[in-house]
Amino acid sequence: MIPVAEARAALFDLVAPLPAEEVPLIEAAGRVLARPVSARRDQPPFAASSMDGYAMKAAEVERDAMFKVIGEAAAGHAFVGRVGPGQAVRIFTGAPIPEGTDFVVIQEDVGRAGDLITIVADPGNKTNIRPAGGDFTVGTTMSAPRILAPQDIALLASMNIPVVPVTRKPVVAILATGDELVMPGETPGPDQIIASNSFGLKAMLEGLGATARLLPIARDTLSSLRTAFELAEGADLIVSIGGASVGDHDLVGQAAADMGMARSFYKVAMRPGKPLMAGKLNGAAMVGLPGNPVSAMVCGHIFLAPMIRAMLGLGTDLPPLRQIALSADLDRNGPREHYMRAVIEGGSLRAFDNQDSSLLTVLSQANALLVRPPNDPPLKAGAMVNYLPL
Amino acid sequence: MIPVAEARAALFDLVAPLPAEEVPLIEAAGRVLARPVSARRDQPPFAASSMDGYAMKAAEVERDAMFKVIGEAAAGHAFVGRVGPGQAVRIFTGAPIPEGTDFVVIQEDVGRAGDLITIVADPGNKTNIRPAGGDFTVGTTMSAPRILAPQDIALLASMNIPVVPVTRKPVVAILATGDELVMPGETPGPDQIIASNSFGLKAMLEGLGATARLLPIARDTLSSLRTAFELAEGADLIVSIGGASVGDHDLVGQAAADMGMARSFYKVAMRPGKPLMAGKLNGAAMVGLPGNPVSAMVCGHIFLAPMIRAMLGLGTDLPPLRQIALSADLDRNGPREHYMRAVIEGGSLRAFDNQDSSLLTVLSQANALLVRPPNDPPLKAGAMVNYLPL
Structure with a gap:
């Protein structure tokens, strides 16, 4: 034996390991990324506002300062032009920061009358600007192999990777x-x-x-x-x-x-x-x-x-066994490694009494396999044991 | 708020909860069983041998006893007839136990010469027989709702349920x-x-x-x-x-x-x-x-x-949060519940430094969300915290 x-x-x-194939991003969830892929763009591609508010020059930002609003910047619609002294641009989350500005005062800190705004509360020193390339830049890689989780799919989309190399x-x-x-x-x-x-x-x-x-x-x-x-x-x-x-x-x-x-x-x-x-x-x-x-x-x-x-290219390392406390005593194990059907409830594990290998009902009730090494001595309730989740 | x-x-x-629909068993894995289903048969449907060996009368089983082999029983092929005194039937795992026998001596404990066998080792008192209905009987139910795991699919097959009611x-x-x-x-x-x-x-x-x-x-x-x-x-x-x-x-x-x-x-x-x-x-x-x-x-x-x-009919209880130790200190939390991107490695959890909500790279590197309650005080490395696996 x-x-x-x-x-x-x-x-x-x-x-x-099997060879790679290319699949559309929309079908890639749960597949194994076969090789590293690189971002095709910077994210964000421009310095962007992280808040709704008014973009202006940081040097001019102080409580009670007044500005003239000369335009608007929204996500997908940059402000075209340059912002001069005493001027501000209405800005929304995700919009490119207008040229000539380097600070966004959030709208809650501003009073507005027509085209004139006044800073009515202490704006603090957080600029509310996300720098260009702050998430990733062209060439930033996603490492492989990995099973593509939902958050990886979102990142691949953002990197503009419409077709993904995955292991067949x-x-x-x-x-x-x-x-x-x-x-x-x-x-x-x-x-x-x-x-x-x-x-x-x-x-x-x-x-x-x-x-x-x-x-x-x-x-x-x-x-x-x-x-x-x-x-x-x-x-x-x-x-x-x-x-x-x-x-x-x-x-x-x-x-x-x-x-x-x-x-x-x-x-x-x-x-x-x-x-x-x-x-x-x-x-x-x-x-x-x-x-x-x-x-x-x-x-x-x-x-x-x-x-x-x-x-799938995920290597031959095994997922580590997990540890949990026994809820009842167990007899000694014989000379063979024993995978016992068990149930985890309330934070501890109980092995079923009848381990006959014909009983599917017992397997269906199990949510774990208790792994006992050869010749494991008798164990008391509370002892820590290894298991595989089912 | x-x-x-x-x-x-x-x-x-x-x-x-959505209504139930019926799907073929082969498509039911991972679906939610919508209502309890009942076995349509007994398993095993007959007393069956759990070993390869010889079926005989328990009363006649003792070391050095001799028997005449009068036939054979294999899985799918019952022995037809009745076994009399001094007789035995060659039997294989899964075969129905012949009428007139109630014990299986394993083949390793038997010597054979032509149609004659001799018990050459102590056969013990384990009958090596699985009783009829020992796993389940007609009407035994699988409870619902449950997400159908591979072991449930095997049990449903064994119960002869070819079409399964699952939640749409x-x-x-x-x-x-x-x-x-x-x-x-x-x-x-x-x-x-x-x-x-x-x-x-x-x-x-x-x-x-x-x-x-x-x-x-x-x-x-x-x-x-x-x-x-x-x-x-x-x-x-x-x-x-x-x-x-x-x-x-x-x-x-x-x-x-x-x-x-x-x-x-x-x-x-x-x-x-x-x-x-x-x-x-x-x-x-x-x-x-x-x-x-x-x-x-x-x-x-x-x-x-x-x-x-x-x-899906799985109710509104939430999966319990899991607990793990922090690997680095954390500042106090503000007045809002905070779901921090974090990585679990080597049995402890580390929250990423930059939690800006625009950073998909950080989410892609995370395998857990650390859940901090409102106004959580500063925490030291080693403190136990709650998390959701990603």
């Missing part, structure tokens, strides 16, 4: 296998159940930024499995579910080997989990997950999610 | 206003800048589960604004950006009032921020945000996100 980290390292060897989405083909499976909406026979892992993994992988394709359920024959693998053509990653251990009915490995896969098994020291199958098949990475519903989903979090991030 | 919570309560009065997505029309704005990709005039808030807010609102429509930029004329408001037809929420304060050039409120909106202003005691405009316009909720880029995005987090959650 090998530790989880060693299995993950072997899986990272199967994938590489990984395409994952998901293959559920087994004579016992039927699709949701069908009527299962007396020996059958509904395929569920493929639906859960598709949702998980798409949430991580992949495009997931569900293949038809493969039956437990070599020809059915061969057909399914052929339908995976064009995928970057093929994920099979079930049939990947060494029982007499586990044909997935044989079918993949027949098609040329250099097949590796990893007996991973984790719970829930089982041997993983992995290799390269026709240029794609291939991972075989166990068929137990919870094992498949947990392996998705522990193994597939890091592979997707690596393909 | 009114507190943030009071403004939010007024905005909640403008919206209500709120449709938000986003209206950027101002003669100074052009779209990304255009060449701005010397007085102009690029529309950025509308793009950032679209990304934010869609990430929250809404469908966002960008309207054409409205110019600073009543007729242009009227045209834009007419294009918002069919939206549940209209969000205008800019032109919502009381300056001479702020025509948005006048245009909305001309179209029948009962218009309210809320001077909100927050930074960054400005008066909000709000009301009902042709049956839709309408919110006018300030035009400063950072103010608009922060108001999106503080005001629009809770409105979207309320429309």
Whole structure:
């Protein structure tokens, strides 16, 4: 048996960052910026007023001073001309500062009668002017890689980047296998159940930024499995579910080997989990997950999610585990790393009593996976533990 | 000026939960389950083996006992017949337990020669059988409302729910206003800048589960604004950006009032921020945000996100603020609630020095908003503060 980290390292060897593609800015949210991009303009492109008020010369600004208003500057409409001594320009937020002025007195501090204004309150020494290029200038870069958040989209718009280089989405083909499976909406026979892992993994992988394709359920024959693998053509990653251990009915490995896969098994020291199958098949990475519903989903979090991030160019560092206090005692852990379904409520974490790997109801109630290292001693309520949010 | 919570309560009065619609399970991830749904089957539908091994009578299981193998049971293929004394059935994980057996000895504990097997190791007293209905039974419900996570999708599949009732997505029309704005990709005039808030807010609102429509930029004329408001037809929420304060050039409120909106202003005691405009316009909720880029995005987090959650049926409770330690001292806060752009790194939070509400570069570098209450005293490094993740 090998530790989880060693299995993950072997899986990272199967994938590489995908190439960049260009997408319109309006479709770029949540995508991974593939390379740094540079602003095409200065922001603001001119010194601009940050308030509604009157622009004038700072040297003339004092309480009770009077000015003649000679024009107006609004956002999108600069004042054309030069402001002389004793003159002021009515100005609105975002407007370019008129030539000859270097101070904006806010409108609340001014009295007006026709074209004449008087400063009626202490205007302070804040100029209320945003300097040209104060946010960014031509060539200022946004660093990559990064998952583009809403605030990044706003900044890219402001930089006038209408088309954005992002990493191509990984395409994952998901293959559920087994004579016992039927699709949701069908009527299962007396020996059958509904395929569920493929639906859960598709949702998980798409949430991580992949495009997931569900293949038809493969039956437990070599020809059915061969057909399914052929339908995976064009995928970057093929994920099979079930049939990947060494029982007499586990044909997935044989079918993949027949098609040329250099097949590796990893007996991973984790719970829930089982041997993983992995290799390269026709240029794609291939991972075989166990068929137990919870094992498949947990392996998705522990193994597939890091592979997707690596393909997106986000590197192989893992998001740091989070820490929280236990709300109830826990027995000692065995020799395998244990990912326990748990719920965080009221600031502490409680692991569910029944951790059987077939129980999807328990997984659905969970909002965290408690991560216990091998041979972790018994823990008391209040002890700090590591977890992954779900 | 009114507190943030009071403004939010007024905005909640403008919206209500939207009706449910039915979507295919494969499109349901991330949607909000609109009402509880009930399992249409038991899982597992039969007592099933949790291991590969041999099924037999528990009463006969002991070390060195011998059995004749009379058949096989695999997932999807039950053993047909009854198992008598001294008999066993080869069984694989997920297969129905044969009639007449109530124990599975794992294959590692058995020696086999032709049709005869011998138990060669202590089999313990774990039956390795999952009882029928152990995960759920017909009528077991998944509670609503909830945002459907990948593990919920897997459970719904397993319950045989191919079509899922979810809350309809709120449709938000986003209206950027101002003669100074052009779209990304255009060449701005010397007085102009690029529309950025509308793009950032679209990304934010869609990430929250809404469908966002960008309207054409409205110019600073009543007729242009009227045209834009007419294009918002069919939206549940209209969000205008800019032109919502009381300056001479702020025509948005006048245009909305001309179209029948009962218009309210809320001077909100927050930074960054400005008066909000709000009301009902042709049956839709309408919110006018300030035009400063950072103010608009922060108001999106503080005001629009809770409105979207309320429309999705998720209620009006806010996600709890999180707590973290400061990494540097902070001055006292003024009389307004302050949402400071900040970055969390290495387990502590640092607020950026320059909090000017025009600086999108600072917002893009931030991963959190530090939330400071009105009149918060000076804080030392190490003090615990509240924040919202970005």
